[in-house]
Amino acid sequence: MIYAISDLEQLSGIRSHTIRVWEQRYNALCPTRSQGNTRLYDDKQLRRLLNIVSLNKSGLKISKLCRLSDEAIDKLLDQQFSYPADDEQADYYVSQLIRHGLAFDEYAFNHLIDQGIDQLGLSDCYRKIMYPLLVRLGLMWRKDDICPAHEHFLSNIIRQKIFTHINNLPSTRHSGKSWLLFLPEDEDHDIGLLFASYMLRMHHHQVIFLGSKVPLDSIKRIFSTLNVGHVLLFMIKSRLAAEAQKYIDQLSEICSSTKIHLAGNSQVIGKLNRIDHINWIKTLDEFEKIIHYPVLHERNF
Amino acid sequence: MIYAISDLEQLSGIRSHTIRVWEQRYNALCPTRSQGNTRLYDDKQLRRLLNIVSLNKSGLKISKLCRLSDEAIDKLLDQQFSYPADDEQADYYVSQLIRHGLAFDEYAFNHLIDQGIDQLGLSDCYRKIMYPLLVRLGLMWRKDDICPAHEHFLSNIIRQKIFTHINNLPSTRHSGKSWLLFLPEDEDHDIGLLFASYMLRMHHHQVIFLGSKVPLDSIKRIFSTLNVGHVLLFMIKSRLAAEAQKYIDQLSEICSSTKIHLAGNSQVIGKLNRIDHINWIKTLDEFEKIIHYPVLHERNF
DNA sequence: AGATTTTATTAGATATATTTAAACAAAAAT
DNA sequence: ATTTTTGTTTAAATATATCTAATAAAATCT
Numbered sequence: 001m002i003y004a005i006s007d008l009e010q011l012s013g014i015r016s017h018t019i020r021v022w023e024q025r026y027n028a029l030c031p032t033r034s035q036g037n038t039r040l041y042d043d044k045q046l047r048r049l050l051n052i053v054s055l056n057k058s059g060l061k062i063s064k065l066c067r068l069s070d071e072a073i074d075k076l077l078d079q080q081f082s083y084p085a086d087d088e089q090a091d092y093y094v095s096q097l098i099r100h101g102l103a104f105d106e107y108a109f110n111h112l113i114d115q116g117i118d119q120l121g122l123s124d125c126y127r128k129i130m131y132p133l134l135v136r137l138g139l140m141w142r143k144d145d146i147c148p149a150h151e152h153f154l155s156n157i158i159r160q161k162i163f164t165h166i167n168n169l170p171s172t173r174h175s176g177k178s179w180l181l182f183l184p185e186d187e188d189h190d191i192g193l194l195f196a197s198y199m200l201r202m203h204h205h206q207v208i209f210l211g212s213k214v215p216l217d218s219i220k221r222i223f224s225t226l227n228v229g230h231v232l233l234f235m236i237k238s239r240l241a242a243e244a245q246k247y248i249d250q251l252s253e254i255c256s257s258t259k260i261h262l263a264g265n266s267q268v269i270g271k272l273n274r275i276d277h278i279n280w281i282k283t284l285d286e287f288e289k290i291i292h293y294p295v296l297h298e299r300n301f
Numbered sequence: 302m303i304y305a306i307s308d309l310e311q312l313s314g315i316r317s318h319t320i321r322v323w324e325q326r327y328n329a330l331c332p333t334r335s336q337g338n339t340r341l342y343d344d345k346q347l348r349r350l351l352n353i354v355s356l357n358k359s360g361l362k363i364s365k366l367c368r369l370s371d372e373a374i375d376k377l378l379d380q381q382f383s384y385p386a387d388d389e390q391a392d393y394y395v396s397q398l399i400r401h402g403l404a405f406d407e408y409a410f411n412h413l414i415d416q417g418i419d420q421l422g423l424s425d426c427y428r429k430i431m432y433p434l435l436v437r438l439g440l441m442w443r444k445d446d447i448c449p450a451h452e453h454f455l456s457n458i459i460r461q462k463i464f465t466h467i468n469n470l471p472s473t474r475h476s477g478k479s480w481l482l483f484l485p486e487d488e489d490h491d492i493g494l495l496f497a498s499y500m501l502r503m504h505h506h507q508v509i510f511l512g513s514k515v516p517l518d519s520i521k522r523i524f525s526t527l528n529v530g531h532v533l534l535f536m537i538k539s540r541l542a543a544e545a546q547k548y549i550d551q552l553s554e555i556c557s558s559t560k561i562h563l564a565g566n567s568q569v570i571g572k573l574n575r576i577d578h579i580n581w582i583k584t585l586d587e588f589e590k591i592i593h594y595p596v597l598h599e600r601n602f
Numbered sequence: 603a604g605a606t607t608t609t610a611t612t613a614g615a616t617a618t619a620t621t622t623a624a625a626c627a628a629a630a631a632t
Numbered sequence: 633a634t635t636t637t638t639g640t641t642t643a644a645a646t647a648t649a650t651c652t653a654a655t656a657a658a659a660t661c662t
Contacts, residue, residue, distance in 0.1 A: 001486075001516055005620070018639060020621080025638090036647045038620060045516070061630095063637065104509050104527060107474045147519040152483070152511040163464040173408045182453075185302075188514070208405050210453040213489070215302055217344070218448040226405060306650070317650080319609060326608095326653090335618045339650060363608070 003041040004048075010186075012049050013060060013268070019049070026051060026066030044070075047142050051077060053238065054142075057267055066160035074143050081139055090128040097133055100156040102146065109157060122165045123202070126195050127284060130158050135190060155191055155280065162194045166201060174206035177229025182210035182219065184235065192234055192263070203291045216247070220254045231255050233265040241271045248272055261290070304333075304342040311487075313350050314539035314569070318484055320350070326512075327367030329353060345371075348443050352378060354539060358568055375444050382440055391429040398434055402455040403447065408459060423466045424503070427496050428573065428585060432457050435492060463495045467502060475507035478530025483511035485536065485548060493535055493564070497588065517548070521555045532556050536565040542572045549573055555602045562591070 004227035005016045012019075020039075029049060031039040041049075050072050052065045058080060065073070085091040093116050093152045100109040137154060140146045159297075179200050181193050192211045197209045231251075235244060251260065252274075262269060263281040272278075281287050306317045313320075321340075323329035331348060332340040342350075352374050353366045366374070388391040389564060394417050401410040418426045438455060442446045480501050482494050491513045498510045509527075532552075536545060552561065553575075563570060564582040573579075582588050 001518070015640080016620080017641085021639075024622090034647080036620095037622095038647065043516075061637080104479075104523070105470055106507075106509070110472050147522045148514075148516055149483075149511050149519040149523045152515055155511060156510050156512050160464045160468050163461045164468040167461050167465040171408055171411050182450075204636095205570075206407075206453060208407070209457050210450050211457050213346075213449075214453055215449055217302070218450040219518045221448045222405070316610080318611085321651080323611075335617080337651095339617065 001043055003046060005039050005041070008041055008046060008049060010239065011046060011237070012053050013240050014049070014053060015240070022052075022062065022066050026063055028066035044144065047144060048073065049141065050238070051142055055080070077139065077143060081136075087128060090132065093129045094133045094136060095152075097129070098136065098140075101150055104153055106153075106157065108197075109154070113161060117161065122198065124163070126162075130161075130191075130195075134158070134189075155189075159194065160192060162191070163199055166194075166198050169198075169201050172204065174204075176206060177227055178206035178208050179230045179232055180210070180219075180226070180228045181206045181232045182214040183212040183233060185213050185215055186239070187212055187234060187236055189234075189236055192236075193232070196232060199287070199291060216250055216254065218272065219251070223254055223258075228255075228258050230261060232261040232263070234269075235262065235268055237268075238265060239268060241268070244268050245272055248275060248278070250260050252277065261287075263287070302344055304347060306340050306342070309342055309347060309350060311540065312355050312538070314541050316351070317353060317539070323353075323363065323367050325365055329367035335551055347492075348373065348445060352443055353541070356381070378440065378444060382437075388429060391433065394430045395434045395437060398430070398455075399437065401439075402451055405451075405454055406557075407454075407458065410455070414458065414462060418462065423463070423499065427463070431462075431496075432585075435459070435490075456490075458496065459492060463492070464497055467495075467499050467525065470499075470502050473505065475505075477507060478528055479507035479509050479513070480531045480533055481509045481520075481527070481529045482533045482565060483515040484513040484534060486514050486516055487540070488513055488535065488537055490535075493537075494533070497533060500588070500592060507590065517551055517555065520552070524555055524559075529556075529559050531560050531562060533562045533564070536563065536569055538539075539566060540569060542569070545569050546573055549576060549579070551576065562588075564588070 003011070005019060008014070008019055009016045019029070022031075023249055029041065029045045031041045031045060034040055048070060052062070054064050055065055055073065055076055060076070068076075093112065097109055100106075100112065113125075113129070116129050119125075120128060134155065137146065137151050141148070141151060181197055181200075183190060183193060191298045193211065194209070196209050208228075233251075235247075248262075260278045261281050262275070262278050268283065269275075269280055279290070281290070304312070306320060309315070309320055310317045322328070324331075325543065330342065330346045332342045332346060335341055337512050349371060353363070356366055356374065357363050361377070367376075369377075394413065397413055398410055401407075401413065407574070411481065414426075414430070417430050420426075421429060438447065442449070442452060455593045458567060482498055482501075486495060495510070498508050501508045509529075534552075536548075547564075562582050563579050567583065567589055570576075570581055580591070582591070
């Protein structure tokens, strides 16, 4: 895949001017060039930029980061994410599952993840195994230890598990207000949203699950006909603060009489203005509380 | 959503030159313009273009089509797709399911689709109900009768059903060569691929399901480590013949020693050159035959 | 075969995106 | 308080995409 500098801007949330200045001052990235001198980036460079941005946000100086080799950056990433294993068993599961995933050994992966679900229940299995697994996969992609095919393979099996458990929940007719779940058009990873759907259904809430890539226009259109009580969406990708703000402002206008719950990238959400009326979900526990006592979290008009 | 003329080119497979000429001669589309005169299209115009292209391919003259009003085009589309109902029962299912879907009535939708699966089995239910339902949804989107949210809502429930049935198949360890299933990076609709995965698994084939948006690079990378016997992919979107050709040529090179099965948009696939070594799957029945007698379809070296 | 329709190619003009380089402003560190 | 680091703004030049318009080529129809 080939990226223009404007693509990197979208994907990293760093302005193209800044990307150029980092290159000029510190040789942050070394893009190839087109016939007439336009910068062209590949996946490796994209990963490097995302890593630099991520490490920078955790306090390291940009001038130092940019001068580092890819290997040195990998090392820093390892340090960052090497929390002491507070749950050895879960850690073992994650390692083994990844091992099976890298070999595309669905039989072994399936067997192990089913065992985890049996043992912990889907809810705790997601918290302790699946979610950490996905985080680790993301990290491994950034370190170029796996390719997208691995990530697709694994996340589709996890998707399969959650879908199956949703399907096995007793189907009931609801009368109350429903939860509308979706991701913005530029977001891809719907597993978190799918798990939220499972949790809500577990606690007898009505859910309308739309998944990823829903245009805002479409949300607007259905909002006139539907009795929606809560909106839940994720913003996971890094993006320009201005774009995130614009999106949230538009959404707020559409859903002016509905409680909006927002989860995802704290770097992005933290910078948003005028979101007093939006409930920023920072942890899974917080989300569980809302599910259990939704009334406490209703908006006061 | 706002599209540039190059986006329309990608999405419709019609060169931008031609789009302009159609506008100039027949007023095919009436884009708004930017400050400095660049054409800007919206979803409605995109749908109109896709409808014109589709009707053109079925024999109608471009000069006549372009002059028609949106309503007249809708009428032609209706005629095109109004086959006499050869299966009244299935037709009833589809209508009712769409009715429930438009109301986001998951309970009713679920109840009815489960009934269909019980009655026909998943395989026949897909052929007679789910697939026709998805086709009709696509048509309704093109006529602006539904918005993407409806399509997302319905297809996620169908996805849930197929995933559940895959999950409930007995898990077995395979030793033979496996089927690698994926969609190109610009393809979204993975339900057909998911159903193919179900069919293959039903007949005890080993499947590696990667789903949508897999970069070709990634396929290349895993191909060196894996024992893949068959590759199956869909090309559903309209696209420029040259781009499709380029993609297939690259894929052929990567999978030079593997049987490639290709399904999807016959307008696109039909125009490809040098695909003697690729098995073009034109119908579901053809696919079933391959599943039952894979040896007959092996490549001879 | 000849006429008609449709698509592709060309060319010069204009719009938009990117490039370089320097100066500036804000934030962080000393 | 001063220096260093960092990100933004400005400017003019160049590259790329799009625009119009006319012509050539190909496909289709009669």
